[in-house]
Amino acid sequence: MAPHDEDELSLCRDGGFRVELEGREPVTLSKGELFVVPRGVRHRLVAERPVHALMLERPETEQYGN
Numbered sequence: 848m849a850p851h852d853e854d855e856l857s858l859c860r861d862g863g864f865r866v867e868l869e870g871r872e873p874v875t876l877s878k879g880e881l882f883v884v885p886r887g888v889r890h891r892l893v894a895e896r897p898v899h900a901l902m903l904e905r906p907e908t909e910q911y912g913n
Contacts, residue, residue, distance in 0.1 A: 857883075868884065
């Protein structure tokens with residue numbers, strides 16, 4: 848799980864996935880739903896099968912994991 852210094856928006860375009868947040872309940876997104884991870888919250892996106900998603904964050908945001 849990785850925190851960022853700014854908010855991060857995730858939009859589910861097709862399929863579904865969950866956003867796991869440290870110290871909070873996971874959020875499950877389905878097609879057409881979006882979620883904003885507040886800055887500083889450790890999180891990760893998890894998909895059980897292929898999904899199309901859009902993540903909006905600043906270009907200089909460092910990515911962790913794979």
